Amino acid sequence: MSAIGIAGVKQIKGIVIIVGNYGSGKTEVSINLAVNQKRAGVDVKIADLDLVNPYFRTREARKPLLKLGIEVVVPEEKYLQADLPILSPVVAGLIRQPSDLTLIDAGGNDVGATVLAALADSFRNKRVHMLQVVNPFRPFTDTIESCLKMRGEIERASKMTINGIIGNANLIDETSVDDIYNGYDFVKALSGESRLPLEFITASVELLPEIDMGRFSCPVIPIERQLVPPWKRAVELKK
Amino acid sequence: MGKILMKGNEAIGEAAIRAGCLNYFAYPITPQSEVAEYLSRRMPEVGGVFLQGESEVAVGYMLFGAAGSGERAFTTSSSPGVSLMSEAISYISSAELPVVFVNIVRGGPGLGGILPSQADYFQATKGGGHGDYRLLVMAPASVQEAVDMVMMAFSLAEKYRNPVMILGDGLIGQMMEPVEFSDHLKSEPSNKDAWATNGMDTRKSKERNLVKSLFLDAQLLEEHNLALKAKYDRMKQEEVRYEPYNIDSDYRALIVSYGTMSRVCKTAIDNMKTEGIEVAMIRPQTLFPFPINPIRKAASKKGCVAVISFELSMGQMVEDVERSVQGKCPVYWHGKAGGEIPTPEEVIDKVRSFT
Numbered sequence: 131m132s133a134i135g136i137a138g139v140k141q142i143k144g145i146v147i148i149v150g151n152y153g154s155g156k157t158e159v160s161i162n163l164a165v166n167q168k169r170a171g172v173d174v175k176i177a178d179l180d181l182v183n184p185y186f187r188t189r190e191a192r193k194p195l196l197k198l199g200i201e202v203v204v205p206e207e208k209y210l211q212a213d214l215p216i217l218s219p220v221v222a223g224l225i226r227q228p229s230d231l232t233l234i235d236a237g238g239n240d241v242g243a244t245v246l247a248a249l250a251d252s253f254r255n256k257r258v259h260m261l262q263v264v265n266p267f268r269p270f271t272d273t274i275e276s277c278l279k280m281r282g283e284i285e286r287a288s289k290m291t292i293n294g295i296i297g298n299a300n301l302i303d304e305t306s307v308d309d310i311y312n313g314y315d316f317v318k319a320l321s322g323e324s325r326l327p328l329e330f331i332t333a334s335v336e337l338l339p340e341i342d343m344g345r346f347s348c349p350v351i352p353i354e355r356q357l358v359p360p361w362k363r364a365v366e367l368k369k
Numbered sequence: 370m371g372k373i374l375m376k377g378n379e380a381i382g383e384a385a386i387r388a389g390c391l392n393y394f395a396y397p398i399t400p401q402s403e404v405a406e407y408l409s410r411r412m413p414e415v416g417g418v419f420l421q422g423e424s425e426v427a428v429g430y431m432l433f434g435a436a437g438s439g440e441r442a443f444t445t446s447s448s449p450g451v452s453l454m455s456e457a458i459s460y461i462s463s464a465e466l467p468v469v470f471v472n473i474v475r476g477g478p479g480l481g482g483i484l485p486s487q488a489d490y491f492q493a494t495k496g497g498g499h500g501d502y503r504l505l506v507m508a509p510a511s512v513q514e515a516v517d518m519v520m521m522a523f524s525l526a527e528k529y530r531n532p533v534m535i536l537g538d539g540l541i542g543q544m545m546e547p548v549e550f551s552d553h554l555k556s557e558p559s560n561k562d563a564w565a566t567n568g569m570d571t572r573k574s575k576e577r578n579l580v581k582s583l584f585l586d587a588q589l590l591e592e593h594n595l596a597l598k599a600k601y602d603r604m605k606q607e608e609v610r611y612e613p614y615n616i617d618s619d620y621r622a623l624i625v626s627y628g629t630m631s632r633v634c635k636t637a638i639d640n641m642k643t644e645g646i647e648v649a650m651i652r653p654q655t656l657f658p659f660p661i662n663p664i665r666k667a668a669s670k671k672g673c674v675a676v677i678s679f680e681l682s683m684g685q686m687v688e689d690v691e692r693s694v695q696g697k698c699p700v701y702w703h704g705k706a707g708g709e710i711p712t713p714e715e716v717i718d719k720v721r722s723f724t
Contacts, residue, residue, distance in 0.1 A: 152403070153376050153545050185400065185484075185543040213399045213483050267374045267547075269383075270410070301374050301547040359544055359629065360710040361636040 140349070141172050145225060145232045145256055147246065148296070149284050150263035151271050152238030155298040156180075157188050159263050159332060160235040162353050164200050165367055173230040177203040177221050179245055180237040188235050191356040194367045201229070217245060225252040239280070240287035247289045260288070261329055263296045266316045267309070274316075274323050281324065295321055297331035300353075307340050314346055335365065372547040377512045377537065378403035378445070380548050381471055382411060384519035385443050387550050390469070391417030392442040394431040396424060396450060399483040400539040401473035404445040425450040429457025436466035437580040439565025441523055443469035447539075448477050448489050451497070458532055459498030463582035463593070466564065467526030469519065470504070471535040473542035476708050484708025485539035487628055490685035493536045494657040501594050503601040504534045505608060506656040508627040512546035514654075520550075525608065527559035529600055536656060538681055540629040540710070610654035611663055614638060620649040622724050623667050623698075625690050626679040627653045630710065634679055637716035648720055649673075656686070664693040673698055675723040679716060680704040699723075 142163070148156045157180065164174045176195065178188035189204040196202060203224055205216040224232060236243050246253075262284065264277055271277050281292050299305075299313020310333050321328040330349040333341055338352055354365035375383070382404045385393065393412060395405045405419065412419040422428035428444050435442035446454065451472045461468050474489045476482035491497075493506045505525055509515035515537055522533040561567075566578050584590035615638055626634045631652040638648050651667055653660050668676045676698050678687035687702040694700050703719045705711055711719075 152406075153374065153379075185539070186545075265374065267372070269373060269375065269379060269407075272373070301372055302545065304372065304547045359540060359632070360712060361629075361632040 141170055142167055143172065143230050145228050145234065145253070145258045147234040147236055147258060147260040147290070148263060149236045149243050149260060149288070149292065150238070151268065151280050152242075153268055154238070154263040154265045154271065155300065155332070156238070156263050157186065157235050158353060158355065158357055159296055159298055159351070160188060160233050161191050161195065161356050162332070162351055164195065164231075164233050165198060165354065166351050167231050168198050168200050169369070174233065175201040175203065175224060175229040175231075176233040176235065177224055178235055179217070179221065180235060180242060186357045191364075194356065194364070198367055198369060217248065222249060222252040225249060225256065228256070236288075240283035243284045243288040247287065250289060253290070258290070259294065260290050260292050261294045261296050262292045262326075263298050264317055264320065265298045265300060266313055267299060267301050274320050277320050278324060292326060294327045294329040295324070296329055299331070300334070305334060305337060307337060310337065310341060311345060318347075372549045374545055375512060375548050376403055376543065376545050377515050377540075378473065378542040379407040380512050380516050381445060381519050381535070381542070382407040383550065384516040385469070385523075386411060386415055386417065388441070388520040388523040390441040390443050390523060391415065392435045392440050393417065393419045393444065394422055394428045394435070394442065395419070395444050395446065396422050396428055398447045398450045400475055400485075400542050401445045401447045401471070403542065404471070425453035426456070429454035432468045433457055433461050433464070433466065436461065436468045437464065437564075437566055439561035439567045441467075443471065443523075445471040445473065447473050447475045448486070449480060451489065451492065455492075455498035458504070459500050459502055460582045461532050462498075462502035462504070462597075463500065464580050465530040466532070466580065467523070467530055467559070468532045469522045469526055469535070470532060471519070471537065474536060474538050476706060482708050483539070485629065485681060485710060486706060486708065487536075487538050487630065487681035488683070488685065488706055489536065490656065490680070490682060493534050494659070494689070501597065503604070503657055504532050505529065505604055505658075506534045506536055507610070507654060508536045508656050509541055510628055510631050510652065512541070512544065513548045515541055516548050516550060527561075529604060530564060531600065536628070538628045538630070605658040608655055609658045609660050609663075611660035612652040612654060613663070613667070614650040614652065615642070615647065616649045616651070616667060618647040618649060619672055620647040620670070621672060622648045622675045622677060622720050623664075623673050624648060624650040624677050624679060624720070625653070625664060625686065626650060627656065627686070628681070630679050630681055633711060633713055634716055637713040637720070640713055641717055641720065659689045659693065661689075661693040664690060665695060665697065668694045668698040675699055675701055675720075677701045677703060677720065677723055679711065679719075681710065682706050
């Protein structure tokens, strides 16, 4: 087990769909969950289903992921920079023959989750886990009520049920340890209110050493930031 | 209120509301559509209006009408959309009405691409539409600065009775950064009595206001243009804004760069400093009026052997840099226009090759 394993995430398997509101951090969470699980010995494939966001998508991290042996399903190379709603047929194939862990990174809000309904046939008879990413420092998910509303909108659009919550409280580079604690308390309360399990929370690798892990009753996935603007460097992903 | 994490486009929408603007007319286009998405939720919450026009041409004239009746109004678009609005921008400038335009620039010409670009520099600062008009153009380099500039833009638009344009490259709209909304930037209600055509009932003056841009009489049109020119000259005196970086060092080269490109340059300057190479930067925050004097002064410093304009275009701002430097130092340009942003390493290589 790699050093990252200290955060205590067990192996996660099956088809896992990551949903949430715009900018909740679905893609950064998906990438880091994929990396975390690959390091824990799980075979991982990841599909970029973000049909609504023009920049900062999983496809931008495909090279470092491939290096780790994580297959990334993205639209054809020639359409990579397009803002067209392209659903690669490979995605349906991926769902029919899943890996140990098959991660599906959906687009934001109900609009981004609509595409999941189009894959209903492929999901039939599969064990699918859909997780909602929540960052309470984002507009429209800063209260329990608004998170529950978002959940309902996504479930209606995708015609699927959300099974768990991922706490992704952050202000990117300006996140403090207190933000992580407050964010945890928020998603813990959301978990109680929604009766959905809190699957894990996240914290950047830079903050991890300062965080008291004893405070949490769920695992913590470290975030090695990959989606950075051009004047910053992504954290180098090691095996 | 503490900080929240916002996408540039969302933050721009929220900033307009905080500045007291309740009229938003727009037509969706990547990479700015999230402003419309955001305001379609937020405007009803604050009693404001978001109306999607049938095209950007219609949007331009919705703004003209709203501003003419004394309402704070704004729009957001991206390059091809702003081209379509250019006619209205010229009319609004001539009619001397305050409107805020936000252009989240994408690659061009034509449909171009959806990735970040600064290729609308000429369009924003030199015209785009017809006639002798100027926009006050501000260029944010961060999401927080976009917020501050949008809030400031409404006050400036009313101060000068002139359209103000926020020129942000695609990244400004798409990236997420922590922001806060400070009350001190909240703009004061304007003296719209001077131009609003909202009926005679509440007017102090007995004279009626007229919104127009047609002056058939040669002398009247001449006078109108002279009055506009006097206004643009006043902006040049009072509204130049820029940020100097590492300017107190003994620099060998001066970079001029704005928007997100300037942040790449900052990283490059910091990296060069650790190797003992000093490079300074002037980042124009207003593109019109352009910081001519600060750039000339910085370029004239002893030991400075090159002035380099880094832009996400094929060389537009460099013409204003040359105009500023006036031959006091060799001026170079480096840029890209396909959507890729030069890396800090690329900037360092270029600085090395020019010095």
